[in-house]
Amino acid sequence: MITLEPWMMLVVSMIIFCIGLLGVILRKNLLIMLMCVELMLNGVNLSFVAFSKMHQILDGHLTVLFVMTVAAAESAVGLGLVIALFRNLRTVDSDQIQMLRD
């Protein structure tokens, strides 16, 4: 029987975090970038749980609750900003949003 070890959870969490980070860097759609930021936060959440299990304490689980709350507030603000942008420019493609340049 294979048991779920904390290090396996850590590997998964790092993979999720890296997918999120790459998405923020590489994708051009603002909504996808928003989702990737959330993905990064969720990857970190999983690593908090893994470390918590490793140390046999509950602090990590508590932190996850705080992070989820903050992530919800953050995505609400982000969607508001994207809507404001879409009203003016009719696009969510980050390549076409280039008014601020040196």
Added chain:
Amino acid sequence: MIDHLDVMMPWALLSGGILITLLVSVIRVDTKRPAQISAVITLLATLISCLGLLQVPAETVFSGIVEISPLTHFILALFSAIGILFILGGDRYLNKEGLHLSDYYHLLLILILGASALTCSKDLVVTFISLEVMSLPAYTLTGFRRNDSRSNEAAIKYYILGGAIGAVFLLGTSFMFGATGSTNLNTIFTWSQSGHSDMVIFGMGHLLILIAFMFKVAAAPFHFWKPDVYEGAPTPVTGIMATVVTTAAFVTLVRLIHIVDFNNPSWATYAVTVKHVIRWMAALSLIVGSAVIITQKNLKRMLAYSSISHTGYLLLGVLGSLGKGEEIQSVMIYLFGYTLMTSGIFALMSQSEPKADTGIELIDLTGLMKRSPIQTMLWSIFFFSMAGMPFTVGFFTKYFVFMSSIGSGETPLVVLAALCTVVSAYAYMRPIALMVMRDADPTAANWNSGFWSQIVAVAAAAGVVFLGVMPNAMIQYLKGIPLIH
């Protein structure tokens, strides 16, 4: 029962004031004046109660997650004062741009609450939450000119980068939690005083946290968002970001660097790594800031690059303090002087009435001498101070930072910084030359000094000159405040 409510009174007043301001702005949607008055009264009450508590002894409250010290009260007093100045000074700008909505005021108060909570947090989770409490209103306020697509773009850029960097900070926190089993800064410091096997993962976590805050203070190579955000945001909001957000992020950065016991021999290799990272970032910020500032035509972008080079000088001070712990006063003195001159500059900037919709360009300053000698004098004082000329506060702040880092053997970097000071002095003298020697360009903006913004600018200029001639009072006071315990 809540302990320590007496020393937490400024924060209690500020939080209560935020709720009242929010309530007022919901009840009286038709007029903005009540929310404005409520915000000013809140900040005034916070300021007064902070000034009354400036002598409190340092102690940790709320089961060790928050630390109260003279420094935290001083910083909240400073932030409240800046808040009042920008609410009064930005009044005309907001009316002119048609942005005068009551939401502006409670967002501003929440930003100040988050920034001050950031400086007194003693726990990485509290740091993360206050970082977001500070950042979310900052994103919203940056995009406050809803109908201007440049403002939207700045807000979106700031938001995506800020959100990603928040996640990087959290990853660092999780690594440190994994290594030490705690997120409390005191526990982490105690842990680092003895050697351990988890040092690699701890070091990775610490570096990630440092990088996240380097991003927040816009040290090169993480500086590219700053000019865009400065340009897109409404002028008073840019001013708030340049002063409140920068100060809070820098104080927290210093605190977080010092959670590792660098005097412990088992951290010697790691201390070298951290010093290298900070050294290179300081050098890059200085070079980028003073090289690119010369090419800028937009005044806000120019100030953004100026703030990047100031970040470089501040990192010199941080470098000087590494391993010595207590000697962080040069950074505090620099932040205080920088805050003073930046507040003045942004008060002056909110007086402009550009004819084209391109923001404030350098050409708008042409011939200001003939139109308004007083404003020319104020601008010159601030630019001289930015350049670090003697008889202004900017000279002494730079002097202390240089001395502090020479003291810890960073002489080559100080030489580079001195060279950069000379180069950027050209950039600061150019607008003065435009004001004095050129006739007004036909496209130049009108400059109408509003009552309050003029008072703010004159007060800031008086402070800059007074502290430049007699810096002893400021230095004695700020040296008496310990930052790290």
